[in-house]
Amino acid sequence: MAIRTVVWGENVHEQKNRIVAGVYPKGMHQAIADALNQDPAIEATTATLQEPEHGLPAARLADTDVLLWWGHAAHKEVSDEVVERVAEAVWSGMGLLVLHSGHFAKIFKRLMGAPCNLTWREAGERERLWVTSRNHPIAAGLPDHFELEQEEMYGEPFGVPEPLETVFVSWFQGGEVFRSGLTYKRGAGNVFYFRPGHETYPTYHDANVQLVLKNAVKWAHNPAARVQGDVTRAPNVPVEQALESIEERGPKLHHAGEEGLR
Amino acid sequence: MAIRTVVWGENVHEQKNRIVAGVYPKGMHQAIADALNQDPAIEATTATLQEPEHGLPAARLADTDVLLWWGHAAHKEVSDEVVERVAEAVWSGMGLLVLHSGHFAKIFKRLMGAPCNLTWREAGERERLWVTSRNHPIAAGLPDHFELEQEEMYGEPFGVPEPLETVFVSWFQGGEVFRSGLTYKRGAGNVFYFRPGHETYPTYHDANVQLVLKNAVKWAHNPAARVQGDVTRAPNVPVEQALESIEERGPKLHHAGEEGLR
C-alpha cells in the first residue's frame, strides 16, 4: 500500500504575492504533492490553512502516514487545538517533515521544546547542500553535494536540540553554514527538518530537492501500527498484576485504582 | 564562586500529608537544598509554588545557575507565564534538574516536546540503579549500582526523546526497568532528568541520591555567559553586512530592515 501523505501548505503568499503565484501557480502544497506523486510508493494529497480545521480533522490525521508542513506568514493563525492534535498524531506514529520557514511553525517549536531560531538573509544567493551522513536513506541517490542557485540564507546557530543525525549541512555564498537536514524522533513518530524552500524561488521544482522529499517520506513512515487510545496516558500497574510477585510495603499516597496525578 | 542553585518544590504534600511531613519536616525542597549545601561548590536556596511568581521572578532566574524542580500534585497550578520564563532561562544557559514526578511538570513537557508518560506502581518495592555511562560526571564517586529499598516504580516505555546520554537504568522488584538518568541540552541549557524521589520515602536522605544531585548540579552548570536579550530572536543579516561580498539577486518577499515572520 502506498504511503498516505498529506502536504500542508499555508497558502498565503501564493494568493497575495504575484512572484510566488508565478512560481507556484497551483500553490506550493500542490507542487510538492505533485512531485511526491511521481513516486508510486507515495500517495500525496494536500491540506491548507483556509480549510475547516486547517484540513486536518482527527479522522484524516488517523489515516495519514506522513505529514509535510510548510508555513511562513501565518504561523500565529494556526489553531492551538490543531497543533496539539498533530503533535499527538506524531507521538502515536505519524511521520512529520517540516520545511524551511516551518522552523518557526507552532508544531515544530512544540515538538522541539527549543527556540528554533536562526539568522537569515533574502538575497538570492547560492546554497550548496553537502551530505554529512553518507548514504543515509534520506540522501539515497543524491551526489555528495548539490546546489540551489538562488535561495534565502539561514545561518547558525540554529536553536534546535541535537538531532539523532545530521544529514545535510549547507554552504552559503555570503559566508554562513546551516545544518539543513536533521532527524528526530518524538514518541513513535519520525521527524525531519529540511531547510530549503523559500517561496520566491523555484526550489520545489528542483529534482534533487524532490528526491530528498520522496526519500524523507519513506524514511519517516513508521511501519509499526499507530499507538491506539490516549498516547499521553500513564497507566497504573496494580500490585497484584506485577510481572514478578511482590508484596506492597511502606507508606502510601495513592489509593487502589486511583488515576495518577498530572 | 559557588554555583547558584535554586531548589523549587511544589510543597503541597508536605503540608497536607502526615507521612510526607514526617519524612521531610522542612519540606522536600529544603531537604534537597540542605544536602546540596554540604558541598562548598554549591550555594542552594529554595522556591515554592505558594510564593509570588512561584518564587521565580525574572531577576532571580537571571541569577540562577542551576534550577531543580520537584512537583507532583499541582502541576496544573504552575502558571504558564512562569513556565515560559523558566524555559527561556534554560535556553539562555541555566541548568535544569527535573526530579521524579516532575516528568509530568509543565516545564519538562515543554522542553521535551513529547508526552513524558510512563507506567507506575506505589508498592514500596526495591529499586536498583545501574550506571550505564561509565564514569559519567553525574556518576562520579558512585559504585556501579546502588539500591533504594523502597521506591515507587516507574516503567518503560518512557515517552521522552532519545537523550544525549543514558546515565542510569533502574531495575524494579516487580519486573520493570526504567531509564532513570537522562541528559539533554535545550538551547544553551543542560537538562538532567533523575527518576527517584517519591515523597513518602526517605529517598532524598540517601547518600547516593544526594551525591547524584551534587554531581548533576556541577554537570548542568554552563560555564559560558548566559545569552543576553531575547533568546528566541532570529536576526536578519543585511546584504551589505554579509561576511563574504555578495550582490542581491532575484525576486524578494521582504523589504530592507524588515523583521522576520514568526
Added chain:
Amino acid sequence: MAIRTVVWGENVHEQKNRIVAGVYPKGMHQAIADALNQDPAIEATTATLQEPEHGLPAARLADTDVLLWWGHAAHKEVSDEVVERVAEAVWSGMGLLVLHSGHFAKIFKRLMGAPCNLTWREAGERERLWVTSRNHPIAAGLPDHFELEQEEMYGEPFGVPEPLETVFVSWFQGGEVFRSGLTYKRGAGNVFYFRPGHETYPTYHDANVQLVLKNAVKWAHNPAARVQGDVTRAPNVPVEQALESIEERGPKLHHAGEEGLR
C-alpha cells in the same frame, strides 16, 4: 527484490557440545536463517568459521545486504583480514546485526572502538526485554515487553559508545539490567546489537526474538547503492576544480596531484 541476508555462525559449540547440538541440530546459523526465510522480504543463507575465508569472500560480501554475526568460543580464530573486509563492507553500506556473545567478536570491537565488556552469569534465569523506543521499526509488532524464561545474564555497565537509539532494555531475575538493543551507524552501514541468544537455550526458536531479527534485517538494509571503490580514500580536490573560484595562497606542503598522507 528480497533483502540478501547472510547469517554467520561460529559453529563450534554445535559440534562439540551435546546440549547445544540438541537445541540447534542444524546449527544456530541455520536455525536463524530458517526463521528469517519465513519472511518473503528476506532471503537468508549461512556462512561459518570453518569455510574458506570463513564463508565471506569479497564477492559474497559485495552481494550481501545484511550480515548477522554469532560467535562465542572462537573469536580469536577469525582472521583479521576477513574482519577488515567485513568492516569495509559495513562502511560501504552493508547492514550488520551482532548477536549476544558477539559483543566480544573482533568485528564488533573494531566498529565500536570501545571495550564492549559487561558482567555475566549463566544460571538460566528469567530475562524480560522492555521496548524503550516506542514503535521503533525494530520493535514493530511486539508488545511493550516480552520474556525469555531462561537466559544468560549480561549486566551493565556495557562498554559500548552511546547508541543512536536504545531500543530494548532487559530486566534480569538476579537483579541486573542491560541495554539489549542498540542501534549504530558506521560509515554508510547500519549496525544493531541484540543481546539474547545463549547457545544452551532455545532463544532463537522464540517467536518474539525471531520477529526482532526480521525487523532488524529490514531496518539495517540501506536502500542507497553501496559506496564503490576504496571506502577509506581521502581525495584531493585541486584548486582549479574548486566549486567556488579561489586562488591558491600561502605556503604549501603538498605538491600538485600528490596523494594525501595517511
Added chain:
Amino acid sequence: MAIRTVVWGENVHEQKNRIVAGVYPKGMHQAIADALNQDPAIEATTATLQEPEHGLPAARLADTDVLLWWGHAAHKEVSDEVVERVAEAVWSGMGLLVLHSGHFAKIFKRLMGAPCNLTWREAGERERLWVTSRNHPIAAGLPDHFELEQEEMYGEPFGVPEPLETVFVSWFQGGEVFRSGLTYKRGAGNVFYFRPGHETYPTYHDANVQLVLKNAVKWAHNPAARVQGDVTRAPNVPVEQALESIEERGPKLHHAGEEGLR
C-alpha cells in the same frame, strides 16, 4: 589541582620543512603546550614520536588527565602497542583531543571504528568556524563565528560516527563545509575532534583556536577517578553473589569460576 595535560606532537615537518620550522620554531606541540599553560587551571607538557615509547609510557598516561594528539606524516610509525595503551587510557577515563590531520591517526581510527576520511585541498583559503551548539563549554567565550584567513580545506562527507554533539561547522572559501568540532565518549573517556591546524599556517597562534583548546581540555577532563585494573574485563557474577536470590536452572556451558570466552 591543575589538569595534567600532555600535548603529543609528531614533530616531523618541524624538523624537515623550513616553512613549518619558521612558523613553529619550538615545534607545534610546544606552541600548543605554551598556549594551554597560559591558563592556570591547566598544566601542559609535551611528548613526541621520537622519544622512547613515543613519550607515552604507561606510568605517564596513568598520570595524564587529557592528551592532545597532532600527527600527519608519520601515522604509520606510531607503534600499535602505544596506540592500544592510549586507547585503554581513554577507556579508563583519560580525555583525548585529536587535532586536524590526526583524523587519520591510528588512535582516532581505533576509537571511531570508522574510515575517518574526508576531502582536502591545500590552497591557503579562508575558513570560518560557526558555533552550532550554543554556549557549549568548548565554545565558552567565543563569538558565534570566527575566521582563519588561511587554512587547508577539509570537506564532507567526513567518515566518522554521528557525534554526541556537533559543536562547530566550518565554511570554506572554495565551497565546502565540514563538521569541525565533534564530541564523543569512549568508555569513560571524553574525546573531541577539532579540525583546524595545518602545519604551514599559524593556526595554533590564533587566540580563538587557543581558547577552544583550553576549553576543550577542561571539557574532556573527567572528574571521576580512573577505572583501575583491566578496563576490558568482563567479570563473572557467581549465582551465590547475585543481588537477588536466584537458583541456578537449565543446561550450562561454563563451569563455576571459569573465565568468560573472548
